[in-house]
Amino acid sequence: MEAANVRRLTDRDIDAAIALTDLEHWGYTRADFRRLRALSPDGCFAAELNGRVVGVLTTTTYDAVAWLGAVIVSPELRGKGIGKAMMDAALDHLRAKGVRSVRLNAYLNAIPFYERLGFRREYEVIRWHGPPGTRGGLGTVRPVRLGDLEALARWDQGYFGANRRALLDRLADEVPATFLIAERRGAIQGFIVGNPSGDACEIGPWVVAPGRETVSRDLFHTVVLAAGVSEVAFSGPSANNALLEFVRELRFSEVFRALRMVWGTDEFAGDPAGIWGLGGLEKG
């Protein structure tokens, strides 16, 4: 077999990227890939063989930590080194940019693939979905304002582990009505972002100061009301006990588990006790 050529992913590759990720039912939309490209224009990769896109991988960099995701190779070409070639290209690119830690959420079947490349185990992440019910929102929660974003990104950094201002800016622009913030006497307590599509809503990032479970509930029920959907899904760390309790109450179903892994230094680990919903499995 001729070797696949690993190159930058362009806007023209997005349909091919979706055709590949649809094979695994990952649910990526065009808007998702456009957002990933906008956040890291030179950090998303495609593997091409005989003029056809046969593999995809994205990276999103915050400070000196990057998240890697949407890693997939055409089923008939797996086990031939294409996945490793894309990972090598991505890790070379990130190292050259000064990234010291790379994280990802691995599907359980892919853990050995990442371990061979030097990734180490951190903790499990669980994806849930279900009908949110209607509980009504609360007055302490309000839509985000552009003037909040700088302080919000600094506050979020304490839990996420790095400053993701660029992502928060983009989400405030894309989904202003479902990007909500909770404050008490002017101090940030938490925030939530809903990304509605049809009758369903993907939730995250969703970050709340530990010990403030009522704030998490208020944010959740208010965003569900604002989104007007009958189905929601999100992924969060199994290390957040208050979150596990909340999904039990909601009677949500577990869709699958992934394992958060790290390569390089252990910096920018964040605090899972404050994380209720990831910004996305592929971007942390």
Ligand SMILES: CC(C)(COP(=O)(O)OP(=O)(O)OC[C@H]1O[C@@H](n2cnc3c(N)ncnc32)[C@H](O)[C@@H]1OP(=O)(O)O)[C@@H](O)C(=O)NCCC(=O)NCCS
């Ligand atoms: C995971 C995936 C991207 C790997 O790509 P690939 O092109 O098949 O992998 P490669 O051929 O480059 O394999 C590199 C090495 O990892 C090993 N490997 C690959 N997949 C493996 C697996 N599932 N279990 C154990 N080892 C695996 C290979 O044997 C090879 O080992 P070697 O270097 O000792 O020869 C690909 O199998 C895939 O698309 N899977 C379905 C989607 C998926 O689960 N993606 C991961 C999301 S987190």
